[in-house]
Structure formats: C-alpha cells, structure tokens
Amino acid sequence: MSIHISSSKNFSISTKLETKLNEVFSLICKEEKLSNCSVNLKILDNNEMQHLNNRYRDKDLPTNVLSFANEDISKSITGDLGDIAISYEYVEEESNEQGKKFDDHLIHMLIHGVYHILGFDHENDEMAELMENKEIQLLKKININNPY
Numbered sequence: 559m560s561i562h563i564s565s566s567k568n569f570s571i572s573t574k575l576e577t578k579l580n581e582v583f584s585l586i587c588k589e590e591k592l593s594n595c596s597v598n599l600k601i602l603d604n605n606e607m608q609h610l611n612n613r614y615r616d617k618d619l620p621t622n623v624l625s626f627a628n629e630d631i632s633k634s635i636t637g638d639l640g641d642i643a644i645s646y647e648y649v650e651e652e653s654n655e656q657g658k659k660f661d662d663h664l665i666h667m668l669i670h671g672v673y674h675i676l677g678f679d680h681e682n683d684e685m686a687e688l689m690e691n692k693e694i695q696l697l698k699k700i701n702i703n704n705p706y
Contacts, residue, residue, distance in 0.1 A: 559587040559594070561668075565601035569646040575661050582665055582700060586672050589696065595637040597672060599644065607645035622648045623667040625674035642671035662702045669693050 561583040563576055571579075579599070587595055602610075604620040612618045614626070628640040644667050653663045673689050680686035694704050 559584045560596045562598045566603050568603055569601050578665060579668055582668060595639050597639050598641045601646050602643050604645050604647040607643060610643055620645050620648050622652060623671045625671040627675045640675040666697060666705050669696055
C-alpha cells in the first residue's frame with residue numbers, strides 16, 4: 559500500500575505530513591480490507607485545480623479536492639486505485655477560515671478523495687452520512703477532530 563505524492567513547483571509538504579499521509583492511506587486500506595493498492599496524489603495550485611474542475615466537472619472554479627478513479631483494466635494487476643488532486647491554496651484558505659490546522663485539513667481531503675475513488679459520494683443524504691461517518695471514524699483514530 560502506497561501513496562505517490564507529487565506537487566506543483568510552488569508547493570511542498572513537510573516530511574512529517576508526507577509520512578502521515580502514507581500512514582492514513584495504509585489505515586484506509588486496512589479498514590476497507592484492500593491490499594496491494596496505491597493512489598497518486600498531486601498537490602496543485604488554485605489555477606491548476608480550476609482547470610481540472612472545469613474540464614472534468616464543468617465547474618469553472620477551484621475546489622479543495624478532486625478524485626479520479628482508475629477505470630483501466632490494469633487496476634487488478636497494478637493496484638492503482640486512481641488519482642487525487644488537492645489544491646494547496648484552497649485547503650490553506652479553508653483551514654484559516656474554519657480554524658483548522660492545515661495538515662489536519664489536508665489529511666481529511668486525502669481521506670475524502672480516497673473514499674470517492676472507492677465509490678462513496680455525497681449525492682444523497684444516506685450516502686453522504688455513510689461517507690462522512692467513515693471519514694469521522696478514521697480521523698478519530700489518528701486524533702483529528704470531526705471536521706463536520
């Protein structure tokens with residue numbers, strides 16, 4: 559189980575945060591009974607995120623996280639679940655506005671993105687509650703407060 563992290567030239571995350579993101583991904587895999595899997599995480603700026611959001615969701619504005627599930631037939635061989643994009647700037651702004659620690663919020667966005675890749679969403683109240691509960695329980699295990 560691994561997470562491959564890359565970032566735009568303008569942003570870097572600490573080694574401590576990178577380690578925590580890997581630990582969290584491993585915990586999700588354990589909780590969801592997944593083995594031999596990986597995700598790709600790209601840390602972007604708001605402009606890059608806006609471009610992706612416009613291209614793939616027809617929304618011409620930045621957002622905090624986007625997920626792209628791997629639909630390729632190689633998934634069963636490579637274990638690559640998909641790609642997650644997180645806007646460093648957007649998460650930083652949200653953290654400040656909501657009084658959250660940046661690292662905690664970025665970790666939450668990774669968790670949120672992984673659950674999207676695993677097929678969870680918030681299109682209806684029932685699914686949203688299930689997804690949020692999974693996120694809350696996972697965050698609790700790593701001592702991060704309920705973000706909702």
